[in-house]
Amino acid sequence: MKNPSEYETMAKVEVLEDLAHDVSILMEAHESKRVLWFPSDLLSPAPETDPDEFVRQLRRRADGITLPARVALCLNTLTEEGLPHFHRLISQYLGPDSIWAKWNNLWTAEEDRHGAVLHDYTRDSRILDNPVMERMQFEYLRAGFEPTWDKDPYRVFVYTTLQERATQVSHANTGRVAGEHEPLIGEVLSNVAKEEARHYVFYRAIFERVLARDPNRALESAAHIMPSIDMPGISMPHFREMADVIRRAGIYGPRDYLRIVQEAIKFWAVDTITGLNEAGKKAQDKILTIPARLERVADMMETRSRAKTFSFAVAFAKEFEMA
Secondary structure, three states, rough: OOOHHHHHHHHHHHHHHHOOOOOOHHHHHHHHHOOOHHHHHHHHHOOOOOHHHHHHHHHHHHHOHHHHHHHHHHHHHHOOOOHHHHHHHOOOOOOOOHHHHHHHHHHHHHHHHHHHHHHHHHHHOOOOOHHHHHHHHHHHHHHHHOOOOOOOHHHHHHHHHHHHHHHHHHHHHHHHHHHHOOOHHHHHHHHHHHHHHHHHHHHHHHHHHHHHHHHHHHHHHHHEEEOOOOOHHHOOOHHHHHHHHHHHHOOOOOHHHHHHHHHHHHHHHHHHHHOOOOOHHHHHHHHHHHHHOOOOOOHHHHHOOEEEEEEOHOOOOEEEEEE
C-alpha cells in the first residue's frame, strides 16, 4: 500500500508526463536558437599558426588574472563537473523512453562541454594547480549530491530554474572580471553563460506550465525551494570559503540570488494566482515574503563582512586579502 507522499509523487509525475507536447515544442525552440560549439572551437589556435606560441601567449595573458577570479574559475569548473548528479536527479522519475529522457540527454550533452572547456582552459593557461583541482573534483563527485528535495519532481524543476540562472550570472561575471586581463576566458565564459541562459528559459517555462495545471502543489514545492538553494558544489572541499571570495569579488552573492528570486516570482506571476486551497494560499503568501527576507540576509552579510585573508592550495597557496 502506497503512503500519501508516494501518491503525491505519482500525481506530480502524471502532470509532467502530460507536458510531453510542451517539452517537445520547447526543445525545438531551444535547438533552433542554439549555436553549437565545442571546446576545440574556442581553445584552438588559428589554422596555419604556431600552436606552441598560441599557448605561450595565452599563459602570458593569463598571468594577469587575479586570485579571486582564479578561485571563481575553480569553483565554476568543479560545479560544472558535478553534472552526473543532475542527470540522475532529472532522469529518475520519467523513465528512459519519454520526451523528458530526450531532453535530459540533450541537456547533459550540452552541459558536459561546459566542464570540459573550463578544465581544458585551466590546464592550458596554468592559472590553477590542476592536480589539486582534479583531486577536489574527485572528492566532490565521490561525496555525491543528495538534496532534501530530490524526491519531489516539482522541486527539481524549481531548483533547476534558479540554479541555471545563478550559474549564468556567475559565469558571466567571472568572464567579465577575468576577461579584463585575458580575453579568451571572457569569450569562453560568455558562450557558457549564454547556454545556461537557454537552459534557464526552458526550466522556467516548464514550471510555468506546472503552475497552470497544478497550482497548489506547485506553489508548495516552490515555497520549499525558493528561500535558499545550495549550489551543487556545496559538498566539494573548501566550497564555503571559495563562495565567500566570489561574493566579496562581486561575482555572485546574496543580492544576485535576491534578483533571481524576484525575476522568477514576476515571471510566474505568483501574486496573481487565484482559486487556491488553504495550503496553496499559504505557500503563495510565503513566496511573496521571500524577497524581503533575502534583502535582510544580504544587508546583514554586507554589514558584518570584515577584511579577510584567503589562501587555497588550488591557487598555489598564494595569500590574498579581500575587504
